[in-house]
Every structure is written in C-alpha cells, then in structure tokens.
Amino acid sequence: MTKLKLSPIPDDKPLKVTVELPASLHRDLSAYADILAREAGQPVADPIRLIVPMLERFIATDREFAKAKRAKTMAEVLPPRQPGEPSTEQG
Numbered sequence: 001m002t003k004l005k006l007s008p009i010p011d012d013k014p015l016k017v018t019v020e021l022p023a024s025l026h027r028d029l030s031a032y033a034d035i036l037a038r039e040a041g042q043p044v045a046d047p048i049r050l051i052v053p054m055l056e057r058f059i060a061t062d063r064e065f066a067k068a069k070r071a072k073t074m075a076e077v078l079p080p081r082q083p084g085e086p087s088t089e090q091g
Helices: 023-040 047-060 063-077
Strands: none
Touching: 023 047
C-alpha cells in the first residue's frame, strides 16, 4: 500500500513557493527553455516557469501514483465492509 506523506491541501488557490535549486538543475532548466523556445519559434521564457508544467507532467504520468490515487478514491466512495459481508468487487 502506498502512503503519501502529504496531507490534503485545503483549497486550490495558487501558492507562492520559494525553493533553492542546485546550479546544475537551473542550467538544465535554462537549456530546456532555450530548446523549447527554438522549437516553438518563440522567445526564451524564464526557465523557472517550466517547473509547474514539469511537475504536472511528472505527476500525470506516474502510473503508481495514479493507481494509489484511484484506490484511495474508491476507498472513500465505497462504504466499509462489515465482517463476514461478501465482497462486491468484480474480478
């Protein structure tokens, strides 16, 4: 069973976060922003603006996270089974 260390976030309003990045990661973000801008034919964006879409993509493509999230959602939707009660799950 996957147990995430984060507790629920009470609302969806944007939060301002300050982080320190290793210099090598900042260089990679800058290089990524350069390549992305070149391929899109647009000016280079601030590399820090890549962090949110990268995190969103990472979470969206993490299969184990998705599976754990679905299991948690199902556990919240279904009423708890009583001892001796037959399972309603279909295999």
